[in-house]
Amino acid sequence: MTTQPAPANASPGRAEQSLRRTVLSPGYLRLLLLCVLLGVPIALACFFFVGLQHELQHWVWTSLPEAAGYDAPPWWWPLPALVLAGLILAPIVTRMPGGGGHLPVDGLGGAPVGPRALPGAVLAALATLPLGVVLGPEAPLMAVGSGLALLAVRRARATGDPRARAVLATAGSTAAISTILGGPVAAAVLLIEGAGLAGAQLVALLLPCLLASAAGALVFTGFGEWTGLKIGALALHDVPPGTDPDAGDFLWGVPTAALIAVLITAARELGRRTVSWTGRHTASRTVLCATAVGVCLAAYALITGRSPAEAALSGQATLGELAAHPHAWSVGALVALVACKGLAWGIALGSLRGGPIFPAVLLGTATAVACSGLPGFGTTPALALGISAAAAAVTGLPLTSAVLAVLLMGGEAYDQMPLIVTASVVAFVVTQLVRRTGPKAAEGPAEPRETPR
Missing domain, CATH: 1.10.3080.10 (Clc chloride channel)
Structure with a gap:
């Protein structure tokens, strides 16, 4: 070219x-x-x-x-x-x-x-x-x-x-x-x-x-x-039916989106501190970080009596279960999921290898569903804004996050789009306000790296 x-x-x-x-x-x-x-x-x-x-x-x-x-x-x-x-x-x-x-x-x-x-x-x-x-x-x-x-x-x-x-x-x-x-x-x-x-x-x-x-x-x-192989793509096959978001959904949804942004940003700050800590004695400290992640997942199972697999892995399977059966989790179980998985995710961000988006989406959705018991806050709007807010907070791309939430919500997305867009923007702005250090400025396509870190 x-x-x-x-x-x-x-x-x-x-x-x-x-x-x-x-x-x-x-x-x-x-x-x-x-x-x-x-x-x-x-x-x-x-x-x-x-x-x-x-x-x-x-x-x-x-x-x-x-x-x-x-x-x-x-x-x-x-x-x-x-x-x-x-x-x-x-x-x-x-x-x-x-x-x-x-x-x-x-x-x-x-x-x-x-x-x-x-x-x-x-x-x-x-x-x-x-x-x-x-x-x-x-x-x-x-x-x-x-x-x-x-x-x-x-x-x-x-x-x-x-x-x-x-x-x-x-x-x-x-x-x-x-x-x-x-x-x-x-x-x-x-x-x-x-x-x-x-x-x-x-x-x-x-x-x-x-x-x-x-x-x-x-x-x-x-x-x-x-x-016939399953690939575990990020998808919601069963979303509870909802109605147009009303004043109550926006009243609770905006602070919930802000809360999600704060939680995601706090976990990423933990990840940055973990990067600094693993800069020396990298091999042994990588093993210690992985062990700490395992302790967090075991703690979730002990606290809730549920399977540790819900907090482990990337989260797309648990996200699908949460969307299909949001009331199968008590508020306490959702809080434990956010706390234990969030801590594990923050440690993993700075020491292990993988992608950051899927776990963040589950954390945001679990936080929003936990808040959906508030008066006038519906479960379906909570699901929609949780996905959008978490994706915007972790990627810093509000438009991409809104599109992702719309695709995941399927037929329910049309009614929820005003709340999805609002949550994405709120989470993005709050993330910019509370984070201490930001990622490097986005650049165009770069030459591939070939040298070790």
């Missing part, structure tokens, strides 16, 4: 002409075709990655306890599981290129993971996430997408343009993340809001990513139906 996009401050006519030259240039058309072709194998790799992770997770938290004679994992089950996760992760973090992927406390940003760092990121995710690490699969999936895209380009020597390689890496990441965020729309909005671009520059980056994610989503869906 050799044509330079017009600057953001160019006149509309010049910008349109520049965009036309870029889109119709032979190099850019080849880039679009390459993104479609890459989207298919990347989707296949991501499908089997997530499917294998889900099968291992089921074996650790369902099959193995049943084989040991338990109907559900006992309260102490997370302790050996998380110690093992720490022992596996420690040498990956300290010895393998890329350190097992970027730290989840940094969000989903940063340079794409290159081919040399990809094995460590995949191994860290597959070996530790099924053991109950309180993180999601979205960051490892993006690493798989960018790493495979760059590896394919390198092998084929398809392009020597660094900017084109960066676009391909971003397209690979977008194709991967779209598979678990409800399709290309949410991934595209995330790209638009996260890239911080505008005008022709944005369109030139967006088109390859849309094509790659659409091709990937199509393959991902087809293979899911063909193989």
Whole structure:
């Protein structure tokens, strides 16, 4: 891709002409075709990655306890599981290129993971996430997408343009993340809001990513139906029916969204402190952090008498259960879930490897459902605003968070959209007010990193 996009401050006519030259240039058309072709194998790799992770997770938290004679994992089950996760992760973090992927406390940003760092990121995710690490699969999936895209380009020597390689890496990441965020729309909005671009520059980056994610989503869906494998994508299959939000929902919803933002920000601050603490004696302190996560999960089971699996893992399964049966949890159980999982998540953010979004969404939803017993505050509005507020607080992308909440709420989203948007904006603003240190400013696609952390 050799044509330079017009600057953001160019006149509309010049910008349109520049965009036309870029889109119709032979190099850019080849880039679009390459993104479609890459989207298919990347989707296949991501499908089997997530499917294998889900099968291992089921074996650790369902099959193995049943084989040991338990109907559900006992309260102490997370302790050996998380110690093992720490022992596996420690040498990956300290010895393998890329350190097992970027730290989840940094969000989903940063340079794409290159081919040399990809094995460590995949191994860290597959070996530790099924053991109950309180993180999601979205960051490892993006690493798989960018790493495979760059590896394919390198092998084929398809392009020597660094900017084109960066676009391909971003397209690979977008194709991967779209598979678990409800399709290309949410991934595209995330790209638009996260890239911080505008005008022709944005369109030139967006088109390859849309094509790659659409091709990937199509393959991902087809293979899911063909193989019957479960992938554990973030989805709500049963949402309680609701009505238009009224004054009571907004009266309680706005402070609830602010509370969610404060809780998420506090957990991320704990993650940043954990990063500093694990900077020395990294291997041993990684194991200690994983053990501390296991203690938090065991504490939840002891306090509530419920399965520790509800607080463990990324949270998408528990989120689905909470949405389908919100009254199956007492307020005390929800408070314990937020406290124990929130503490575990904060520790994991700064020491373990995975994605930060899925657990945050569960924490926000549990907080909102716990508050839904207040007079005039409905359960369905609480679910909607909890998802939106938590996603906005953890990603710093209010539009993406609102779109994600709308997609998850399905048919109930139309009535709840005013509250969803309000909660997203409130959470974003409160997060900016209370956080001490922010993430690095968003940048455009960067060159992949190849050096260890």
